[in-house]
Structure formats: C-alpha cells, structure tokens
Amino acid sequence: MPPRLELRNxxxxxxxxxxxxxxSMSIMPGEIHAxxxxxxxGKSTLMKIIYGAAQADSGEIYCDGKPIAAxxxxxxxxxxxxxxxxxxxxxxxxxxxxNIALAVSNxxxxxxxxxxxxxxxxxxGMPIDPHRRVHDLSVGERQRVExxxxxxxxxxxxxxxxxxxxxxxxxxxKLFETLRQLASEGCSIVYIxxxxxxxxxxxxxxxxxxxxxxxxxxxxxxxxxxxxxRMMVGAELPEMHVSPSVPSEKPVLEVRGLTAPARxxxxxxxxxxxxxxxxxxxxxLAGVSGNGQAELISLLSGERTHGNALSIQIDGxxxxxxxxxxxxxxxxxxxxxERLGRGAxxxxxxxxxxxxxxxxxxxxxxxxxDRKGANSFAAKxxxxxxxxxxxxxxxxQSLSGGxxxxxxxxxxxxxxxxxxxxxxPTWGVDVGAAAFIRQTLVDLSRSGxxxxxxxxxxxxxxxxxxxLLVICQGQVSPPLIRTKTNREEIGLLMTKVDRGxxxxxxxxxxxxx
Amino acid sequence: xxxxxxxxxxxxxxxxxxxxxxxxxLVVEKSGVLNLGIEGMMLIGAAFAFWAVIAGLPMPVAIxxxxxxxxxxxxxxxxxxxxxxxxxxxxxxxxxxxxxxVSAFLGRNFGSAPIDALDRMSIPFLSDIPVVGPMFFRFxxxxxxxxxxxxxxxxxxxxxxxxxxxxxxxxSPETAHAIGYPVIRxxxxxxxxxxxxxxxxxxxxxxxxTPLWVENMTAGKGWISLALVVFATWRPLRVLLGAWLFGGxxxxxxxxxxxxxxxxxxxxxxxxxxxxxxxxxxxxxxxxMLALHFPASLxxxxxxxx
Ligand SMILES: Nc1ncnc2c1ncn2[C@@H]1O[C@H](COP(=O)(O)OP(=O)(O)OP(=O)(O)O)[C@@H](O)[C@H]1O
Ligand SMILES: [Mg+2]
Numbered sequence: 001m002p003p004r005l006e007l008r009n010x011x012x013x014x015x016x017x018x019x020x021x022x023x024s025m026s027i028m029p030g031e032i033h034a035x036x037x038x039x040x041x042g043k044s045t046l047m048k049i050i051y052g053a054a055q056a057d058s059g060e061i062y063c064d065g066k067p068i069a070a071x072x073x074x075x076x077x078x079x080x081x082x083x084x085x086x087x088x089x090x091x092x093x094x095x096x097x098x099n100i101a102l103a104v105s106n107x108x109x110x111x112x113x114x115x116x117x118x119x120x121x122x123x124x125g126m127p128i129d130p131h132r133r134v135h136d137l138s139v140g141e142r143q144r145v146e147x148x149x150x151x152x153x154x155x156x157x158x159x160x161x162x163x164x165x166x167x168x169x170x171x172x173x174k175l176f177e178t179l180r181q182l183a184s185e186g187c188s189i190v191y192i193x194x195x196x197x198x199x200x201x202x203x204x205x206x207x208x209x210x211x212x213x214x215x216x217x218x219x220x221x222x223x224x225x226x227x228x229x230r231m232m233v234g235a236e237l238p239e240m241h242v243s244p245s246v247p248s249e250k251p252v253l254e255v256r257g258l259t260a261p262a263r264x265x266x267x268x269x270x271x272x273x274x275x276x277x278x279x280x281x282x283x284x285l286a287g288v289s290g291n292g293q294a295e296l297i298s299l300l301s302g303e304r305t306h307g308n309a310l311s312i313q314i315d316g317x318x319x320x321x322x323x324x325x326x327x328x329x330x331x332x333x334x335x336x337x338e339r340l341g342r343g344a345x346x347x348x349x350x351x352x353x354x355x356x357x358x359x360x361x362x363x364x365x366x367x368x369x370d371r372k373g374a375n376s377f378a379a380k381x382x383x384x385x386x387x388x389x390x391x392x393x394x395x396x397q398s399l400s401g402g403x404x405x406x407x408x409x410x411x412x413x414x415x416x417x418x419x420x421x422x423x424x425p426t427w428g429v430d431v432g433a434a435a436f437i438r439q440t441l442v443d444l445s446r447s448g449x450x451x452x453x454x455x456x457x458x459x460x461x462x463x464x465x466x467x468l469l470v471i472c473q474g475q476v477s478p479p480l481i482r483t484k485t486n487r488e489e490i491g492l493l494m495t496k497v498d499r500g501x502x503x504x505x506x507x508x509x510x511x512x513x
Numbered sequence: 514x515x516x517x518x519x520x521x522x523x524x525x526x527x528x529x530x531x532x533x534x535x536x537x538x539l540v541v542e543k544s545g546v547l548n549l550g551i552e553g554m555m556l557i558g559a560a561f562a563f564w565a566v567i568a569g570l571p572m573p574v575a576i577x578x579x580x581x582x583x584x585x586x587x588x589x590x591x592x593x594x595x596x597x598x599x600x601x602x603x604x605x606x607x608x609x610x611x612x613x614x615v616s617a618f619l620g621r622n623f624g625s626a627p628i629d630a631l632d633r634m635s636i637p638f639l640s641d642i643p644v645v646g647p648m649f650f651r652f653x654x655x656x657x658x659x660x661x662x663x664x665x666x667x668x669x670x671x672x673x674x675x676x677x678x679x680x681x682x683x684x685s686p687e688t689a690h691a692i693g694y695p696v697i698r699x700x701x702x703x704x705x706x707x708x709x710x711x712x713x714x715x716x717x718x719x720x721x722x723t724p725l726w727v728e729n730m731t732a733g734k735g736w737i738s739l740a741l742v743v744f745a746t747w748r749p750l751r752v753l754l755g756a757w758l759f760g761g762x763x764x765x766x767x768x769x770x771x772x773x774x775x776x777x778x779x780x781x782x783x784x785x786x787x788x789x790x791x792x793x794x795x796x797x798x799x800x801x802m803l804a805l806h807f808p809a810s811l812x813x814x815x816x817x818x819x
Binding site for chain 2: 048052053054055072073074076077085089090091092093094098101102103108
C-alpha cells in the first residue's frame, strides 16, 4: 500500500531564513503522526506546503502514490486533504455557518447545515452556535469552528496545526476520541502540538524538526515527555523557581462589585465581580472560555469603560472610567488573547509594533518617533525572549505563531508594569519558551508587580499562581490559595452552574491529568 | 398632477444610469477591488452604443455593444490592478482619463444630429390606466431592467454561495486563498461585471437619456456613482435609494431653473450632488453597521502567498 502522504526533499526559504531544509517523511493510511519542534522550527510552513497554501522551492509531494500537480488548497480539498490552521482561516464578518458553508462543497442550504453543525459540534464536545458572527467569538470558540469545519468533510488526510492550543481539556478528550475514530476508519492525521502529554496520548509516530531540518523520529507512546522535549529543544529544559510571594499591603488592582451587561446578545453578563490583586503576587483566573472572560478582560484593559469609576481601582485610583491609554499611564500593561490584530498589527514591522505600546518610554519625542531607539528596543526584546525573527524590521506576520507570542509578551514586560494583565500567556509557545515566559512572569511579580493571568490551562495556573479565581457564567469565585486547593475543586467551580445541561458536563477538567 | 407625474418619471429615468453604474461598482468593491474608473467606462460604453446606432444596428445590439465596451475597458484596469498589482487608485484614475479620451476620439465623427431614442414601452391595458399608467408602465425597458438588476444583485450577494464567496474575498483574500478559492479569478469576474454595468449606464445615457452626442455626456455621473456606493455603506438598497434621491434632485433643480428661481443656475446644478452626499453622510453614521458591510480589504493589492 502506498503511503497516504509522502514528502520528498521539501525545501523552502524565506528572506534570511531556510524554513524547511530538505525534509522527507511519509505517513500511512490510518496513522496519527506528530510533527514536533520548537517555535520557528518550520512546522506550519511544512503544513502549508502540504496543503498547497504555500509552494515549496523544491521537492515533491505524493498523495496515495500519485504526485500532486498544480498544487493549491483547492486541489488538496478535492483530494480529501483538510487543514486546521494555527491562526485560523475564518472570515470575521460572517456567521459560523456561512464560514463552514464556504468550505463544504454540497448545496447551499444554510439551515440544514446549521442543524448539522449544532448536532455534530455537540457530539464532538465542542458546542458552537452556528448563527453567531465569528467576529464575536473568543479564540477558543474560533478554534472549535475550525475543527468542526474539517471534521464535517470526512477527510482522508487531516492536518491539525496546534488544534488544542486554546481548547478546554474536556473538549480535547472528546477531540481525541473523534480523531482515533477517524484514524481507525483509515484517515491519516498530521498533528502539531507543543503539549507533549497530548502527543504521547494520541500519536503513533513523530517527526522532530529543528531549524527547518528533520533531526529525528520517535514513537511518542514509548518515550517520556522529557525525552521528546530534549529532542525538540536540543537542550535541557530550564527549571522553574517559584519563590514565596510577599504581597504588598495595598492591592494594585481592586475590583469592587463590578456589574456589566453582556457585550452582545451572545455575551455574558458580569454579576457583582469583586477581587483584588496585590503587588508581588500572581493571581490566576481560570474558566471555560465564554463565561464572561471577554467582558471582564475588556473592562479591565480599558477597551470598554464603566460608568462607576470606583468599581475598578488601579493603585488606589478610580480607573473604571479611564480608557486603555490612560490606564497604561497608571502603570498597566496588557497582553490580549488575539495576538494578530489585537496584540500586533500583522503587516507592520516589529519595531513599529513595539512603539504601539512602548511610546511612553521615550521612544516618541515631540511627536516624532525615535526610530533608532525603537529599533534597539525591539532588538532587546528579540534577544531577551529569544524571538526567532529576521531582526526588528521583520513584519509581525512573518513570525511563527510562538515567536510572535514571545515578542508581544516581551514587549509588555519590557515596560516594567506595575499591573500586568495577560491572557493565554503561552499560547502556542514551545515547552522551553513557555517555561521561560512563566519564569519571567514569576520574576516580574516577585519584583513587586501585580500579575493577573487569564488562562484555560489549569496546569499553567497551578504552576505559577499564588491565588486562583474561577469565573463561571459571569460570576467570579472567592480566591483560592494555590497550595490549599486542587484541580478537582477548581474543575467543579469552572462548571458549577452549567451542570446538568450536558455541554460542559461533569468536572472532567479535574480528572484530566 | 401632471407636474407631479413628470417629476416622478423624470426622477426614475435620471436615476437609471446611476443605478447601473453604482450597483456594478458595489459588486466590484464587495470583492475588495476599488475601480475609480467608472466615468471612463461609462463614456466608452456611451460611445460604443451611439456608434452602433448610427451604424444602423438594432437597439438591443447597440446597448450590448455599450456594455461590452465598458467591460473591455474594465479588463484593462483588471490587468493593471489584479495581475500587475498596480496601485488601484492610480489604475482607476488612469482608466477614467483614458475612457474620456477614447470616447472623445470616437465621437469626432458622430456629428451633432440626434438619433432615435430607445422606445418607451406600451403595455396593453396597464399603460393606459390613468395616473398609474404614465407613472409606472410607460418607461423604456432599461428602466425596468435596472430595477431587475437591483433585485438580482441583492439576491446574489446575500442569498447565494457565490455572493458569500465574493463578500468574504472582499473581507480577507488571504483567508479565501487559504481555504482554496481562486481570489484573482473571482476578482476579475467582479471587475468585468462592474465594467458591463458601467457600459450599460453609458449606453443608457447616449441612446435613451440624451440621444444626441455630446462630449463628456456623463457629466460626473460616474463619480457620483462612486460616492453613492461609499455613502450607501456598501448596501444595495441604499444605493438604489441614493440614486433616486439624486435623480429627484436633478429633476427638481431643472424645474427650478425653468421656473426661473432667483438662484444662480450653477448653484442649482450643484444641488443634486450636494444633497445626495449630505443625506448619505447622515444615514451612514452608524459605525457598527459600517464595519459590518465595509469590504475590509478594499483597494489593498493581493498576491497569493508562495
Ligand atoms: N511569510 C513569511 N515570511 C518570512 N518568514 C517567514 C514567513 N513564514 C514563516 N517564516 C519564517 O519561517 C520560520 C518557520 O516558521 P513556522 O511558522 O513554520 O514555524 P513553526 O514551527 O510553525 O513555529 P510555531 O511553533 O511558533 O508555530 C520562522 O522563522 C518564520 O519567521
Ligand atoms: Mg506554527
């Protein structure tokens, strides 16, 4: 039997970098194959080449023994190849069902398709409302849409580029069930993830890339995650040092009785939210996305303001009525969850993106941008956070996902904020860099800053946070001390009100690992 | 009453070329392409249609010739803007200038004699109903065709998969490419359609509206169509209403001049342009609606990733 997919000597360069260097690999029908590698190793580039969204400089691709000619995503789809993009390929101005209709080739019957989506997405444990506009969805919800879109097609080869980066643990469990089922029916799956436990659980074989080259293959089920990590990073993982926190006397961020209406008819109303974050500590906000995080984040960051100025106080000053820029003046820094579009302007150079939030640090004088200063500021971030990029002049969109994330987090940390709000800090970041970012967050807090981390990853929160809050249906739980709680308790709180309606079900979050 | 009927029918007729041109441009812009050259395409369409009539060709053929003339001109823009990725503003302006040159060149030997205008319809029974007949059932066929095009385009844009593809390409050609749509080819089709519609608009001017060759007979109607699309916030119904508003002001202003109102005639002639823009600006205040209908990739060059 010929392999479902065979790559021979794929090479692809971008200015200043060889993204794929003579890569060969093959995948048999029904095989689940992981592609591993650190940020910027060339994984996404390789996937885009397989799918036809990018063209290799040289090399051949065979599907079921036949070379793929005149390769575009359309030819791939005709061959039964489907792909979940790392940065999603969704149109924001139209609804979920319209997005999916664009990818499925049968007749244009939106009502029937919507019913199918509702039914299938519930079955897969990734409930989505087909009639919402993608613009109003959180990244977690968008990821579900991407995956459901591919699963609707009964593909022969499924490419998943970090499909679980912002998925909830219980959705991941269901997804893996579905993927195993697909594989047993003969579908081949290429799976990219930085979460090594997932890879070990799901994948039969793995190819490891480093700097665009294949550096080895592995059988994840027979290896430990330490071995896999070492193959990827090529060095030992840094160890985390979390020293005990010494919280400041007065809170830096104080939220008192914050009540706000939903953002739109699909949003969640915030009900009497109160909590505080002191200097010197990291507070984590756990919760399944779509439970009011979007509303809370936009109110905290200043994207949305609130009439009751005292409901949010920063450093003892009423701040709820201030806009984002005025809050940043008070010493706040913020990393949004959407890195392309909200966190960075994709076609602009890195140094320009740095100026966007760092313009108060002397990079703008008399209304003129100090280009040299901005360049060296960006260069410092690139160096400190080991961002793989073609210098400060590289455009944000040319960076690999994890590298852009490192740059954005680095940019905000470089501002030495008093209050740091960060959503999904290690989204798509490789194990080495994730450890580094977490360590940096810990160090930032220990130097006196107040840090609020919003994340769906319980492991991450448990690793770095001093106290944990849980948001569920617009209500925030009282704080829990990290050392005095456990995953079960948090998991129950995350799903408490939802119980019984089936979608978020039992406290599966808790038992997941 | 007669005056009212005259104003009403005059409005509908004056709006017809704008409806064609602006709806065509709407489709082009929905795909993310900005073709500023409507005025040029209209002039070429007008010249082609007029030339076909004096060459003795039947009226339908003349109108089709006008449409094809507009389409040919738009192809020129398409090659520049879509294949060679020239700046779309520059390519469109060039087309506007080029079109007026071509039409002036063709028009040198058209003479100054009027031609037989496109016949008005006479529908048995319906056209003879008092008041209603003259108001609704005595137009030439192109007037009805423009309205039909409005329904067809609205239906296409919002009810068909083709329309969805077009709109989403206008939002993000990168994404459309990433999921396998031939962005450039679809944009070419949109541009050609816009050219056809602008050609029709021009043909209507030269063979129906003022069946007499005058150089630059569009008199800025191409530009006003462009403005209509923008101020109508890229929505077909508003384009239609805007065109009627402009048509109505044109006719009122003519009536005003005829009545000898003591306002300089230049000012009166400017009135339709002013009024249309003012009204459309006022109704396009809702930012959220604007963001929803605005083709986000408008005028940005796109080359498929390699
Ligand atoms: N369009 C582009 N222009 C220039 N350079 C690019 C472009 N796309 C990718 N690169 C470069 O190619 C390299 C590989 O990127 P790729 O996105 O394949 O990495 P990755 O392995 O998917 O990383 P991550 O885990 O962060 O997603 C990176 O150094 C990136 O900067
Ligand atoms: Mg990637």
